[in-house]
Amino acid sequence: LILLLFISVSAAASPSPYLSAATLFRNHERMLKTFKIFIYAPSKPFDFTGDPASSLFYESLRRSRFLTENPAEADLFFVPFSPLTSTRSLARLVREIRNDFPFWNRTLGADHFYLSPEGIDFSSDRNALELKKNAIQVSNFPVASGNFIPHKDITLPPIFVAQQDVNLTEPPLFLAYLEWDGKTDTDLVNELNRDPAFVVDVISSPPSIYLRNVRKSKFCLFLRHGGDLTRIVAAISSGCVPTLIVDRPIQDLPLMDILKWSDLALFVAAAAGDSVRLKRILTGVGEEKFSKMRGSCAAAAGRHLSWNVPSQPLDAFEMVMYELWLRRHAVRYSRRE
Template identity: 45%
Template sequence: MLKSFKIFIYKPNEALTFKSPVESLFYTSLQDSPFLTQNAEQAHLFFVPFSSDLSTRSIARVIRRIKEELPYWNRTLGADHFYLSCAGLGYESDRNIVELKKNSVPDLLLPCFSWVKPKWSSLVKELVNDFEFLIESEPSDQLTYRQRLTSSKFCLFEYGGDVSGIGEAFRFQCVPVVITDRPIQDLPFMDVLRWQEIAVFVHSKSGAEELKRVLNRTYEDRHEQMKRLGVKASQHFVWDELPQPFDSFHTVMYQLWLRRHTIRYARREYD
């Protein structure tokens, strides 16, 4: 992969700004990596960069320009193109946005750092007054936060919240418990990590007593193994200024490498 995988980056019309340092770091790392090619004919995949604060309408204009100026999008309807973001794209009826969301390389969620507080589920609200659980409305300072991770057997996460905390939980041997109402489809690195072996998934409507039964059973049967696997998984959540093997940047690139084989649509000729 390191020697043969090539990515072409479309040149943006204006300087890019990123709300997330992770998005900025990925873009800089890709530009400085051996994966970059200036020859689009050599590329396996095409990266569509856009600023974090662009509206969906502005992103649609970016795609329209790409389609009009260069032939590569039209060869595959965008199937060998990809974009990355922490927040994803909103829904829009514009054909260019629909094609980008539907046809581009899917489900590559960046493990970003964010302290935005998610909406509490009914289960978390039920646990607030339970002495066996520590539920915070605001994040702790880093020292206290890590001390609590180290001393806890399980760490609760609301699905859709800050996924960078899961990487921290793995590092400090606290098994993540992900509370969700729907099937898990977009956790980071789903092509690489066997999430069912390193995290517990529970329904938000399970109730506190059912959650305790699940956690007690997990602790008795496989907690130690999940901790060991989680520590190994934690390396994939590290963002280095100079990318290192197995860190977040290289894990994203490996996912792209796995998905590089795309269906190429024949170009249609119109009368």
């Protein structure tokens, strides 16, 4: 069975990737003028070597205009720790912050945030549990099941090499392209391989072949439980509309408070061996709708999903900061006398 989970029809005359463009640009200016973050001093130096997105976010934050040395004027508090930190050490870190500063206990950590590339799991320790349940987690996309709480947590847009010479007026040669991990949904993939409208490569294919096939395809297929989901952003940049074959809604996409992902991608639930219905869904997307989605993809990738050094207005770093700014109004618990 294949069910089309969500394909919205944009009423706008021109492609727009935003949930609300007016709200974003108005609030963005307010954020730049008022948003302040206090960083607790780490116990020892550390970095995010081998993790480009986390490393770039961390270094951009440390150099940003948003920092303040006066915790009294801070909207949010950043808790820095190494990605190798154990649960026991996290609990000890929170306990030290609770004892040495007055800010954690005001909200039980709800106005704090931390960076953990893979996300942290639940713990029986009170301090680690408050960090998990209350503080805002910033992590890489995608996040392992159980390590992401949708109403508060944020994911970083994956770093990708922007395609500068993409011709959106050139008609694609293939209906869809899949970079396959060689083991997930084999029945479906075998059927796709027999249909010339689809192109399937294994993940070990050279980057040049990957980019060539992405740019020649209308839709790029992604299996939620197999393949490299971080390449969704690269597909968007290349003008290939992402199509995610999933078994449940995806709640950890980057910039979900900003981008209207239903206009950037297709989300399709598919059982193994349903290539016929999958093809029917893809061919059912009219050219006008496809052109609008492709245009929205280009607008999003060219501005808000791109990382820069130093950060540029409205780029990926500033959009993550905007998502943090939206979460600055934490519930403050009154202290019992």
